[in-house]
Amino acid sequence: MPKPSKGPRLASSPAHERLMLANMATSLFAHGRITTTLPKAKRLRPLAERLITFAKRGDLSSRRRVMRVIRDKSVVHILFTQIAEQMEQREGGYTRITKIAPRRGDNAPQAVIELVTEPLSAKKATVKEAEAAAKVAAKDEDAEVAAAADAAIADGAAEDAVNQAVDANESGADVAQADEAAEDLEKTADQADEAAEAAEEAADVAEDAEEASKK
Structure with missing residues (x-):
């Protein structure tokens, strides 16, 4: 099995990992923030910010690119209408990762990844x-x-x-x-x-x- 180049694999296979990150991105755009392990939050961040960049473009091609990852049309609508408008003045840094207490049971490091919706100063x-x-x-x-x-x-x-x-x-x-x-x-x-x-x-x-x- 090939060795991943971006750190340890988060799932049993590359396809499973892509599906897991897509589901996490869908939840992030739907709720604005999610709690997960720190490695998963770090892997989710570039994917989420790339999708937001596509949403800011707003054209049909970008919408199709996003829908390859986000299958929920209602979440895609929220991303292109609400989130893209909130991020209009930003040129990057659309998400924020905050470390929290380790998870009970296996003591895995946890973090909260959320959308940065505050307006620029x-x-x-x-x-x-x-x-x-x-x-x-x-x-x-x-x-x-x-x-x-x-x-x-x-x-x-x-x-x-x-x-x-x-x-x-x-x-x-x-x-x-x-x-x-x-x-x-x-x-x-x-x-x-x-x-x-x-x-x-x-x-x-x-x-x-x-x-x-x-x-």
Whole structure:
């Protein structure tokens, strides 16, 4: 029989172990907490948190992945509607293991594994909002730089087109075609300027939001 790589096997076979962990995860999501032995709680924790991560995605593919483990549709519904909403602000650490007194009889170490449903503290929430605002500001700044570069290129092209129109007028060439090209490039330059102004305004709004979150 192959030796398990994650510690001693908790059941008589790998299939039995998977079934046991699935039943424990179902009870955990249904009741919010369960009491079991410490080794089983440690093995259950990564499975439960992985299922919660799927539930936070909320799409059909994730629901099917969860239903491979959790066969109770009512528990799956609770996981995707209630538990996923409670864990929306968390990026991990969805469960907590608390050691309790050993079990009477065989003196096996016991623990309580439960879902962490407490909301994040105001300080942590502020830090997350500030980080999000900083990322938005960085993206807006990049967009502003790109728009400014496009505007500069368009301005240079428009100036070249105007000079070509003047040269064509002086040389008696196709003046109308040159004038149309100059007008089109000037419109492009105006649009690029408007995009640059909009990006600059968005960057200012993001910067104000970041300063407000720091206060």
